[in-house]
Amino acid sequence: MPEMTCKELVELVTAYFEDALPADERLRFERHVGVCSGCSTYVEQMRQTITLVGGLREEDVSPAAEQHLLQAFRGWKRDGS
Amino acid sequence: MGSDGSDGDGAHGAPETDEARLIASLLRGDEAAFMRLVEQYQAAMVRLAQVYVRDRAVAEEVAQDAWVAVLKSLRQFEGRSSFKTWLFHILVNAARTRSQRERRSVPFSALAPDADGLLGDEPSVAPGRFRPAGEPSAGGWITLPQPWDDQPEASADSRETREHIAAAIGRLPANQQSVIRLRDIEGYSADDVCQMLGISDGNQRVLLHRARSRVRQALESYFAED
Numbered sequence: 001m002p003e004m005t006c007k008e009l010v011e012l013v014t015a016y017f018e019d020a021l022p023a024d025e026r027l028r029f030e031r032h033v034g035v036c037s038g039c040s041t042y043v044e045q046m047r048q049t050i051t052l053v054g055g056l057r058e059e060d061v062s063p064a065a066e067q068h069l070l071q072a073f074r075g076w077k078r079d080g081s
Numbered sequence: 082m083g084s085d086g087s088d089g090d091g092a093h094g095a096p097e098t099d100e101a102r103l104i105a106s107l108l109r110g111d112e113a114a115f116m117r118l119v120e121q122y123q124a125a126m127v128r129l130a131q132v133y134v135r136d137r138a139v140a141e142e143v144a145q146d147a148w149v150a151v152l153k154s155l156r157q158f159e160g161r162s163s164f165k166t167w168l169f170h171i172l173v174n175a176a177r178t179r180s181q182r183e184r185r186s187v188p189f190s191a192l193a194p195d196a197d198g199l200l201g202d203e204p205s206v207a208p209g210r211f212r213p214a215g216e217p218s219a220g221g222w223i224t225l226p227q228p229w230d231d232q233p234e235a236s237a238d239s240r241e242t243r244e245h246i247a248a249a250i251g252r253l254p255a256n257q258q259s260v261i262r263l264r265d266i267e268g269y270s271a272d273d274v275c276q277m278l279g280i281s282d283g284n285q286r287v288l289l290h291r292a293r294s295r296v297r298q299a300l301e302s303y304f305a306e307d
Contacts, residue, residue, distance in 0.1 A: 015286060
């Protein structure tokens, strides 16, 4: 089995995180990251990206939207659909 | 009663039981139950609708239409999917239909073939960053990625960083955006997202990978500017 290259590895990071790589592929991935500082930085950046994207979560339902929905619910109830 | 409380939806006990109870409450016309659901899902629904229809007011209308559609077919809900995947599935369809109507004349639309975000070869990293074939160490980094150190944690709260990330996500094709939002912002599982968007597991992963890779690229350029 040939060594995984850096160029190949960057395509497999999500599959690796999702545990979707076949066992041998996973082994090649881990073996490569273990000896390649560039790829280990890259994998870490992908993790940081996921964390940072997760930070965008906000809860902000406008009161007007809530009112509209409540009215829609009452309308549905009234029509007995 | 199950008490692991680990599904992150704030629900306890077996999901089927909870969902059956929930549907029953809605059918009884329980307003409080409905408003709890709104509180739980509405913000995420509006954000997701905005992938397809940019305008916030239109996205709110789409979300409302989705709720109404859900209520109307509530009696037919058979629990083959979970309530939330059903809800989001209806929302995404409503948003797509709406964008179809609104963007008919716009050249780049969520309907362009690449709205899929699956077409073509889209390298995660610019090919120029790797040694070309035929050279020693072909496929290896030419210049190594530079660690971001503690920057991300430190800047996670910075408004500027958040704006950059939001803008990078906003530039993604619609389906990549939907997937990264649902997975990494809203925190839904891969299975849930496949059902919500009606896509295969493999496509879900490709879309997520492309989306994350592009956002990483954007962050790399942004952190390099400082």
